[in-house]
Amino acid sequence: MLSLKEVHLHYGAIHALRGVSLEVEQGQIVTLIGANGAGKSSTLMTISGILRLTSGRIIFEGEELTHLPTHTIVQRGISQVPEGRRIFPTLTVLENLEMGAYTRAKAAEVRYDLDRVFQLFPLLKDRRSQFGGTLSGGEQQMLAIGRALMARPRLLLLDEPSLGLAPKLVETIFEVIREINAQSTTILLVEQNAHMALRIAAKGYVMEVGRIVLADDAEKLMANGEVRSAYLGE
Amino acid sequence: MRIVSRSVPLYRRPMVRIILTSLWLGLLSLPLMIELDAAYFGLKRPLMVTGVVATLGLIQWFVSQWGRASPVWADRLAEAGGATFRGLIRRIDRRLLYVLAFAAAVVIPLGLNRYYIDVLTQVGIYATLALGLNIVVGLAGLLNLGYIAFYAVGAYAYGLLATRADVSFWQVLPLGGVLAAVFGVLLGFPALRLRGDYLAIVTLGFGEMIRIVLNNWDSLTGGPNGIIGIARPSLFGFTFSHPIHYYYLILAVVLLTIFSVDRLNQSRLGRAWTAMRDDEVAAEAIGIDLVKTKLLAFGLGATWAGLAGVFFASKMTFISPESFTFFESVIVLCMVTLGGMGSIPGVILGAALLLILPEMMRQFALYRMLVFGAAMVGMMVMRPKGLLTARRRTVPLWRKGCAGSTVVGGPQATSTELRPGPSTGSGRADPMLQPSKEASMTLLETRKLSVDFGGLRALDMVDLSVMAGKIVSLIGPNGAGKTTFFNCVTGLYAPTSGEIRYRGENLVGVKPNHVAGKGVARTFQNIRLFQDMTVLENVMVGGHCRMHASVVGAILRPRSVITEEEELVAKAAELLRFVGLQDKSELWASQLPYGDQRRLEIARAMASDPSLLLLDEPAAGMNPQETNALMELIYAIRASGITILLIEHHMRLVMGISERIMVLDHGVKIAEGTSEEIRADSRVIAAYLGRESAHA
Numbered sequence: 001m002l003s004l005k006e007v008h009l010h011y012g013a014i015h016a017l018r019g020v021s022l023e024v025e026q027g028q029i030v031t032l033i034g035a036n037g038a039g040k041s042s043t044l045m046t047i048s049g050i051l052r053l054t055s056g057r058i059i060f061e062g063e064e065l066t067h068l069p070t071h072t073i074v075q076r077g078i079s080q081v082p083e084g085r086r087i088f089p090t091l092t093v094l095e096n097l098e099m100g101a102y103t104r105a106k107a108a109e110v111r112y113d114l115d116r117v118f119q120l121f122p123l124l125k126d127r128r129s130q131f132g133g134t135l136s137g138g139e140q141q142m143l144a145i146g147r148a149l150m151a152r153p154r155l156l157l158l159d160e161p162s163l164g165l166a167p168k169l170v171e172t173i174f175e176v177i178r179e180i181n182a183q184s185t186t187i188l189l190v191e192q193n194a195h196m197a198l199r200i201a202a203k204g205y206v207m208e209v210g211r212i213v214l215a216d217d218a219e220k221l222m223a224n225g226e227v228r229s230a231y232l233g234e
Numbered sequence: 235m236r237i238v239s240r241s242v243p244l245y246r247r248p249m250v251r252i253i254l255t256s257l258w259l260g261l262l263s264l265p266l267m268i269e270l271d272a273a274y275f276g277l278k279r280p281l282m283v284t285g286v287v288a289t290l291g292l293i294q295w296f297v298s299q300w301g302r303a304s305p306v307w308a309d310r311l312a313e314a315g316g317a318t319f320r321g322l323i324r325r326i327d328r329r330l331l332y333v334l335a336f337a338a339a340v341v342i343p344l345g346l347n348r349y350y351i352d353v354l355t356q357v358g359i360y361a362t363l364a365l366g367l368n369i370v371v372g373l374a375g376l377l378n379l380g381y382i383a384f385y386a387v388g389a390y391a392y393g394l395l396a397t398r399a400d401v402s403f404w405q406v407l408p409l410g411g412v413l414a415a416v417f418g419v420l421l422g423f424p425a426l427r428l429r430g431d432y433l434a435i436v437t438l439g440f441g442e443m444i445r446i447v448l449n450n451w452d453s454l455t456g457g458p459n460g461i462i463g464i465a466r467p468s469l470f471g472f473t474f475s476h477p478i479h480y481y482y483l484i485l486a487v488v489l490l491t492i493f494s495v496d497r498l499n500q501s502r503l504g505r506a507w508t509a510m511r512d513d514e515v516a517a518e519a520i521g522i523d524l525v526k527t528k529l530l531a532f533g534l535g536a537t538w539a540g541l542a543g544v545f546f547a548s549k550m551t552f553i554s555p556e557s558f559t560f561f562e563s564v565i566v567l568c569m570v571t572l573g574g575m576g577s578i579p580g581v582i583l584g585a586a587l588l589l590i591l592p593e594m595m596r597q598f599a600l601y602r603m604l605v606f607g608a609a610m611v612g613m614m615v616m617r618p619k620g621l622l623t624a625r626r627r628t629v630p631l632w633r634k635g636c637a638g639s640t641v642v643g644g645p646q647a648t649s650t651e652l653r654p655g656p657s658t659g660s661g662r663a664d665p666m667l668q669p670s671k672e673a674s675m676t677l678l679e680t681r682k683l684s685v686d687f688g689g690l691r692a693l694d695m696v697d698l699s700v701m702a703g704k705i706v707s708l709i710g711p712n713g714a715g716k717t718t719f720f721n722c723v724t725g726l727y728a729p730t731s732g733e734i735r736y737r738g739e740n741l742v743g744v745k746p747n748h749v750a751g752k753g754v755a756r757t758f759q760n761i762r763l764f765q766d767m768t769v770l771e772n773v774m775v776g777g778h779c780r781m782h783a784s785v786v787g788a789i790l791r792p793r794s795v796i797t798e799e800e801e802l803v804a805k806a807a808e809l810l811r812f813v814g815l816q817d818k819s820e821l822w823a824s825q826l827p828y829g830d831q832r833r834l835e836i837a838r839a840m841a842s843d844p845s846l847l848l849l850d851e852p853a854a855g856m857n858p859q860e861t862n863a864l865m866e867l868i869y870a871i872r873a874s875g876i877t878i879l880l881i882e883h884h885m886r887l888v889m890g891i892s893e894r895i896m897v898l899d900h901g902v903k904i905a906e907g908t909s910e911e912i913r914a915d916s917r918v919i920a921a922y923l924g925r926e927s928a929h930a
Contacts, residue, residue, distance in 0.1 A: 035857055037827030084760070134690075136713025164759065164854045166711045166883050168924035192857050233858020233886070 001026045001186055002047070002078075002155055007056035009039075009046055009210075016042045018210035019056070024155065029177070029187045031197040031218065033231050034207035040190040041083055043207070044157045047188075048080045049073045060155070075103045077154035081161060083190075085144040089133025093124055096132050096143055100150025109152070116183075117146040120176055138169040142176075149180065156180065158189045162196065174200055194231040198222050206231070256291035262608070336489075343481050351477040353593050355549065358484030359542050361585040364569040365491045365578065366538025371567065372575035373499060374531035375511030377434040379563055380421070380441020384414040384536035386448060386558035388543020393461040393553050394454070403467030407544050414540025415533040417444075422532035426525060429514075441563055449555040460554025467548050480549050487545060491538050492578055494789050498534065499578075501788030502781050502799075507531055509764045509775045516762035519724055521750035521779025521842050530785065572613055574620025583621055675737075677702040677846055677877050678723065678754075683732035685718055685901075692718045694901040695732070700846070700879055705872055707880045707888045709912075710898035711922050716881045717759055719898070720848050724756050725749040736846070751779045755844035757835040759851045759881075763823040769834055770819040773806035776841025809837040813867060829860040833867065846877045853884040865891055885923070889913065897922065 002024040009017035017039050024030045032040045045051040047058060049070040058065040065073055079100070088096050097117060101110045118125040121142040127135065132143060141161055148156055158177065162170045174196050181187050181200075191197035198204055204221045206214035214221065221227050260283060343351050363385060370378045388410035395401040395409075421440050425433050448455045455461065467474050467483070474480060498504050506527045509517040518524050547553050565588060573584025588606075595605065613621075678700040685693040693715045700706045708716050721727040723734055725746040734741040741749060755776075764772050781802065783795045810816050813833040818826060826834060832852055839847055849868070853861045861884060868891055872878055882888050888895065889909040897905040897912060899921040905912060912918055 036829045036855065036860065136711075138712040160855065164712070164851055164883065166709075166922055167885055168922055169712060170883075171924050192855055194857070230859060231857060233861065 002058070002060050002188070004043070004047070005057050005059070007043075007046060007058065008054045009042055009051055010054045016210055017046065017053070020207075020210070020212055022205050022212060022215070024186060024188050025203075027181075027184060027186055028202045029181050029189060029200055030203045030205070031189045031191060031194075031201035032205050032207060033191060033194040033197060035230075036192075037209075038207040039210040040207055041159055042210075044080060044159050044188070044190055047073075048078060048157060050080075071103060074151050074153075077152075078157065079148040079151040079153040079155075080157040081144045081148045081159060083159040083163065085137075085140045087132040087135070087140050087143050087147065089131065091132055092129050093132060093135070093143055094128040096147050097124070097128075097150050100147035101152075103151065110150070113150055113152055117149055120149075120179065121146055137164050138166065138173075141165060141169075141173060145173075145176065145180075149185075153185060155186045155188065158187060160190055160192060162191060162193045170196065194227075252291050252294045255294060256287045259290050260287035339485055340482075343478060348477050351481050353590060355477060355481045355484050357586050357589050358481065358488050359546055360566065360569060360589060361488050361582045362484070362491050362538050362542040362545075363566045364573070364581045364585045365488075365495050366535045366542070367566050368535075368570050368576065368578070368581045369495060369498070369507075369538075370531050370535035371570055372577075372581070373504060373511065374507040374528065374535075376425075376528065376531060377430060377437070378532075378535070379434050379438040379560070379567065380444070381437070381535070381539060381566055382558050382560075382563040383421075383441040383444035384417055384539035385543040385546070385562070386444055386555075387414045387417050387536075388540035388545075389547040389553045389557070390448060390455060390461070390543075391540070392544040392547040393464050396465045396547075397461055397463060400465075403465070403544070403548050404469070407541060410540040410544035411537040412540070414536040414543065418532040418534075418536025419529050421536075422529040425532070426528055438560070438563075441560060445555050445558050445560075448558070456554075458554060458556075460552060460556075461547075462552045464547050464551045464553065466551060474548075480545075484545055487541055488582075491541075492582075495538075496578055497789050497791060498785070499576075501791075501795075502778060502783045503527070503530065503785060503788050505767070505771060505775050506778055508767055508771075509778075512764040512766050513762050515726065516758065516764065517775070518746040519726070519750060519756055519758075520776050520838065521747045522775070523745075523747045534785065568610060572610065572620060574622040577620065577622045580620050580622030587621075675702045676700070677737060678879070679733075679735045680719075680723075681733040681735075683719070683722060683734060684730050685715070685722060685727060686730045692901050693722070693729070693898075696898070696901070696903050698896055698903065700877060701894075702845070702877050703872070703875070704893045705868065705878045705880065705891050707882060707892040707895045708898065709882065709888055709895060709922065710904075713900075714898040715901040716898055717850060718901075720756060720850055720881065723749070723848065724754060747779065750842055750844075753843065753845040754848065755839035755842045755846070756848035757832070757839055757850055757852060759854070761828075761831045761835055763831055763835060763838070765822070765824040767823060768819065769815060769821050769823055769826065770803070770806055770810065772823050772834055773809050773837050773841050774802055776838040777802045777805060777843075779842055806837075806841060809840055810834075812840075812870070813837045814863075829856050832856065832864075836867065836871070840871070840876070844876060846879065847871060849878060849880045849882075851881055851883065853882055853887050856884075861887055 004020055004022050007017055007020045008015070020039070020043055022030075022032075022043075032043060034040050042051060046053050047065070049065070049068055049072075053066065056066075060073075060076060060078060063076070065076065065078075068076075088099060091099065097114060098110075101113065104110055118128075123139060124142055124146055127139065132140065135143060145158070145161065161173050161177065165173065170193065177187060177189065178200050189197055189201065198218045198221055201218040204216065204218045205212050206221070206227060214224070214227070216224070222232075343354055346354070363381070366384075367378065367381045370376050370381070391410040391413050392403065392406045395406050396403070421437065425436050428436055449458055451457070474483065499507075506517065506522045509520070509522060510524060510527055514524060517527075546557070550557075569584035569588050570581050571584075572588065573582065574580025592606070617623075676699050678698075680696055680698045683693055683696045683698070684691065696715075696719065698708075698719075708719065710716055718727065722729050723736075723741060725741065725744050725748070729742060732742075736749075736752060736754060739752065741752075741754075744752075764775060767775070781798055783798060787795045807816070807819065810819050813836055815826075815830060815834060815837065818830065823831065823834060832855075836847075836849070836852065852868075853864055856864060865887055868878060868880070880888070880892070889912075892909055895905075895907065895909060895912045896903055897915075897918050899917075904917050904921060905915045907915070913923070
């Protein structure tokens with residue numbers, strides 16, 4: 001569905017991605033794990049076109065995404081839940097969600113998707129007229145995911161959805177991710193919480209200093225001694 | 235395999251874009267071309283227009299090809315070029331450059347006619363103004379659109395005193411500076427709570443007010459007619475009359491300004507300004523008095539405008555409100571922005587360019603503004619940070635004094651107590667180690683602490699106490715009020731009711747900088763480092779509230795100030811070693827990876843010699859390895875005698891190191907106890923832990 005081929009990215013003098021190649025297949029949850037600064041978020045940002053790759057190519061559903069602007073990429077069916085949630089604090093919950101559907105024209109479909117988001121996160125329905133900035137961290141994360149879903153993506157990029165969340169909420173969020181996936185949205189998930197991530201993913205990639213160093217089925221990665229000691233803290 | 239590319243809209247095609255922009259640029263420059271054509275070339279107009287448009291197109295095409303063909307290669311080339319240039323600059327001693335510039339400034343005017351000497355004198359006046367404004371806008375980050383008012387204050391001070399009281403230039407010069415500083419502080423007061431756009435509007439209003447008062451107070455200021463016959467300065471019977479006399483006088487003023495502004499920038503105060511510009515909340519929490527620091531910026535910035543004003547009045551011997559319009563403020567601001575905010579050579583260059591270039595383009599008088607506007611737009615697109623970008627000196631001046639050796643004079647309470655950082659591997663302190671005396675004392679205590687936000691009760695009658703020498707954790711669901719609790723203790727929020735006592739002293743209503751002064755330091759959930767400062771300087775700012783250097787001390791730099799700075803650098807270096815960042819002290823804070831930023835924030839907090847350290851989610855976004863290192867670090871901090879209160883969601887960390895845990899839910903304390911007790915508490919499991927984590 002999505003494939004990255006030898007993607008390089010530079011920030012000024014810093015060579016952040018050094019030839020990243022990866023594949024995401026339709027219907028899967030694929031996770032990208034690795035230390036801070038390994039390039040996981042940069043990879044997601046490059047896919048969604050926020051960062052401009054210096055060489056390599058990105059292909060989504062057989063079409064080249066490489067030099068397209070971000071809003072076009074969203075229209076093609078990829079939306080991102082950014083690290084740290086980045087909700088619009090002075091818009092209401094409902095307006096935040098509506099912003100997620102900004103690129104879409106069909107009102108009926110948008111209404112349908114809004115219902116779907118409210119079904120996934122009933123809490124957001126109760127708070128729909130509250131300002132985004134007044135939500136707690138967990139609610140904001142739900143809102144950020146909901147907003148991304150409003151673009152009706154076929155591929156959802158999730159950047160550290162568990163960041164700063166209480167343990168119980170982390171479990172809830174991961175359940176929701178699984179549910180979203182079950183409703184036929186493919187997911188590329190970046191996580192520090194490698195434990196949880198590998199548990200729900202089909203496939204995992206391990207990144208170190210801008211490179212993919214390991215790629216395998218999630219179960220096999222879980223059993224891998226190096227991964228266990230480096231990323232699962234055992 | 236060829237990948238199908240969906241049709242790119244017409245206007246996005248590179249060729250179409252190049253043609254369109256060339257036509258547009260050509261259209262914009264049409265009036266100028268006509269003027270040039272008439273003045274010089276006499277070419278056939280259509281031919282020339284076509285030529286220009288074609289050239290513009292070619293340039294764009296070339297640039298786009300260059301960018302696309304091999305960007306990595308272009309980057310490398312630019313990098314190599316930059317490196318060579320920087321290497322060259324580094325090899326030439328900076329001081330040599332300054333001496334050369336100074337020599338040029340002294341010698342060049344000797345060969346010029348009166349007209350150009352006047353222009354250079356004008357450059358001097360505006361350089362002084364721009365350097366002053368640079369303190370306010372460039373260093374402290376407070377946008378001021380009415381800056382020219384202070385210039386007017388200086389000018390009218392001399393104009394009035396010279397014509398009415400016959401006071402001499404030399405007496406009014408310092409007085410004008412002081413008077414302008416007073417006005418600066420007066421403007422500062424109402425503007426204290428404002429930033430950005432709002433501040434700009436207030437200062438704009440202030441500038442206009444001064445001008446209108448000068449224009450209408452006929453009896454004092456002479457109204458629109460201004461003041462005439464202002465005495466020229468004289469010294470020991472020698473009267474300044476030739477332009478070159480004025481030139482050297484303003485040169486002296488400029489040198490004085492450079493000297494002072496540079497030293498201020500390198501001082502404790504300069505660091506405080508930069509810190510405040512980067513992040514007010516973090517600056518206040520680290521012990522910087524925002525009120526004082528902002529007023530000092532307004533006052534010290536205005537001083538130079540006052541001096542320039544006195545000089546201006548004496549040179550022109552005539553002043554009127556016309557010289558102090560809003561447009562002048564804008565020009566000075568442009569000089570600062572164009573030259574490079576915060577950079578002294580940049581600001582002077584900006585002043586020189588904006589005054590000399592228009593003089594050279596006198597022929598096209600009509601189009602000067604057009605060219606000026608276009609140049610500003612072009613500049614901001616290509617070099618948004620100005621011609622010469624300001625980089626805070628990465629190696630502070632004082633570094634020489636203590637490079638390599640740890641033997642620096644003066645007692646260093648903190649550094650001697652510290653153990654080697656965890657990264658050196660030697661370090662895990664015994665978790666059960668208790669710092670001696672204070673062991674049984676209650677360090678922090680809250681009673682019935684409540685906070686309301688509108689209708690929402692964020693904290694509800696929270697009783698909490700932290701014993702000295704312990705590691706205590708505060709956990710609870712998101713939105714339970716944990717960070718609110720930190721904000722109350724550190725003075726960022728005022729509690730609605732209840733008490734906060736630290737060492738028995740009341741903390742309610744105490745300003746954040748004073749809380750820091752009392753020995754409570756904190757880190758932030760969403761890391762708040764000073765991005766425009768080096769790693770070392772970030773830690774140095776942390777020591778701000780333990781230092782004493784005044785404004786005068788910063789400029790004159792007596793021995794005591796130097797010693798203080800040297801000790802601070804040594805202490806900061808020690809702290810960086812403690813958290814394992816010793817090799818990164820010269821990097822920009824923003825260049826550090828996430829985990830390092832968290833550790834830097836801890837080092838910064840420790841630089842204020844706290845007794846109580848509040849850590850807000852230090853392990854967020856850290857992987858298991860980094861979390862382990864963080865645990866070691868927290869033990870080491872406690873071993874150095876600092877009590878720790880921790881907010882964290884990482885249960886392995888919390889359960890592993892806390893001696894006492896308190897749980898908040900919806901602003902209410904629902905449990906308190908040891909990790910075993912908390913883990914078994916059914917309310918905590920229901921509200922927070924969830925079943926799986928309780929077993930983990």
